Amino acid sequence: MNTNQNASRFIDVSQRTAAIVAGVGLLLMAILSPFAFLNVYQNVFVPGDAAATAGNIIASGNLFNIGTSFFLVVAILDIVVAWALYELFKPIDQSLSLLTAWLRLAYAPIFALALTNLFSAAQLLSGAEYLKVFETDQLNALALLSLSAFKNGWDIGLVIFGLHLLALGYLAFKSGFIPRWLSVLIVIAGIGYIVDSFGRFLVPIYNLSLARFTFVGEAILIFWLLWIGIKGFGKESKTGSL
Numbered sequence: 001m002n003t004n005q006n007a008s009r010f011i012d013v014s015q016r017t018a019a020i021v022a023g024v025g026l027l028l029m030a031i032l033s034p035f036a037f038l039n040v041y042q043n044v045f046v047p048g049d050a051a052a053t054a055g056n057i058i059a060s061g062n063l064f065n066i067g068t069s070f071f072l073v074v075a076i077l078d079i080v081v082a083w084a085l086y087e088l089f090k091p092i093d094q095s096l097s098l099l100t101a102w103l104r105l106a107y108a109p110i111f112a113l114a115l116t117n118l119f120s121a122a123q124l125l126s127g128a129e130y131l132k133v134f135e136t137d138q139l140n141a142l143a144l145l146s147l148s149a150f151k152n153g154w155d156i157g158l159v160i161f162g163l164h165l166l167a168l169g170y171l172a173f174k175s176g177f178i179p180r181w182l183s184v185l186i187v188i189a190g191i192g193y194i195v196d197s198f199g200r201f202l203v204p205i206y207n208l209s210l211a212r213f214t215f216v217g218e219a220i221l222i223f224w225l226l227w228i229g230i231k232g233f234g235k236e237s238k239t240g241s242l
Helices: 003-042 050-060 062-089 094-124 129-133 136-175 180-202 216-231
Strands: none
Touching: 003 062, 003 136, 003 216, 050 062, 050 136, 062 094, 062 136, 094 136, 136 180, 136 216, 180 216
């Protein structure tokens, strides 16, 4: 077996490993994120009602803290997935693959920083002795403000994450081992996040959530990555067409 064949086999194994790591990472994130979102935001946050929001956080008990911890795990997994996707697409376009990875790496700390607001909200309502200098209404208002700050920080991060998906979709389009229709769906998912985030920033009564419908490409990508990681890339990955 010549040197070129050895190098080609090594690249294929490396890419397959990266595909599996990325697929498993994304699958774990897809499991943890909905649980976290329901228990630390959607089921507890009541816009404009500090007392109700505080009551929901207290009533949720440990679920709020568990959900926040799950979000932190998701932020860590974003770093792992960024590396894996870089390794997967590096043979296709190293510069663009690096940019794509950095966009996801930039999103992860922004999201992690936003999470500090959730920890703060739980701490404000913990009943600790040193918090007795504040009135109950004040603590409730600060907890509501913390949840709002978390969502604002997350929306900022999702703009960068949307850009990551745009670059990822283009890489997938060029790759030859990911169908072009899936590449288009990934780009649409990125557009959904960007539109939603800017919509909430610019339109006070923005009620749409395009990402609820445009995320399909992300979901399919998980299983496609696991598939090519297990089955291999085949000849089509070397021709750049599919």
